[in-house]
Amino acid sequence: MRAMRWLCAALAGLSSVAWAATIEGQVTLYLDGKALRPEEAAEAVVYFRPTNPGVMSPSTQPYEMVTQRKQFVPRILPVTVGSQVRFPNQDPILHNAFSSSKDNAFDIGLYGQGEGKTQRFDHAGYVRVYCNVHHSMVGHILVLDTPHFVRPDAQGRFKLKDVPAGKGDLVVWLDRATPWHGERVAGQGGAVQVKLDVSQKKIPPHMNKFGKPYGRSSDGGY
Structure with missing residues (x-):
């Protein structure tokens, strides 16, 4: 009986290892063909959407x-x-x-x-x-x-840990660039090299919540 329990535990451990994968890579931002400082990429969001997603719960x-x-x-x-x-x-x-x-x-x-x-x-x-x-x-x-998301570090590097092994959509998102998409098999292949062209402004043109232009004193506080 003890041997059987040990075998079940070992198989469970192997199963968790087999289904836990890592995706890592580097994000580099470009403006007018020139690479920006690595820390600029730290604002990006990298996420993985598995083809067969599991149950996800909201943050408590x-x-x-x-x-x-x-x-x-x-x-x-x-x-x-x-x-x-x-x-x-x-x-x-x-x-x-x-x-x-x-x-x-x-x-x-x-x-x-x-x-x-x-x-x-x-x-x-x-x-x-x-x-x-x-x-x-x-x-x-x-x-x-998806619960599988991470932010790049100050060097633009990212590592998604404990993602389900298998196919999925890897996305790198930044508000000032077109999102990068790539099909990825988690647990296979080397580091992903992602290049994003920064082409949009940090403050896009917009109206107030009433659909009207902001007044001259909008940034004046109270």
């Missing part, structure tokens, strides 16, 4: 996108479907967070310094976040239907 704790010095921090925030995001305000002035993004539109209203309100995101997709008070405040929430 809210993610956070802080308003700090008239900026959303982090500027790019990856979250899983069904999770909540809290918008704390660390500035001594009023802010707002809203989005007109399809399926994930929201408006939490004006809020002062403090813990802030939370918003739940139930649909996978890209959510561009603005402040109705300050035109220059732009945040990006990437709602993912």
